[in-house]
Amino acid sequence: MTLPIETNQENDMTHPEQLFLTEPQVDELTGIRRGDSLNGVKRSKFQLQVTFLRTRGIAFIENARGKPIITRSAIEGRRQEPPPRKGWQPQAMGA
DSSP, X not given: OOOOOOOXXXXXXXXXXXXXXXXXXXXXXXXXXXXXXXXXXXEOHHHHHHHHHHHHTOXXXXXXXXOEEOBHHHHHTOOOOOXXXXXXXXXXXXX
């Protein structure tokens, strides 16, 4: 799924592609544009989006405001660089 890249002066980067999806792109991906209340319990848009992403297995992180942050590679299926391997080290004698 390819989402359009929106460019504006606030988010204008020197790279042609942004690392993270924009808020309107996350809204489009999840289909959730506003919060709701069910049985008197209010849930924010971000809470609903986080639930949607978790149930679909889409990788994301939550920032301090509870907003889901999704890398573009998580959606486009690009491989992320694996963490560097630790080198071999001998075990200490008698440990």
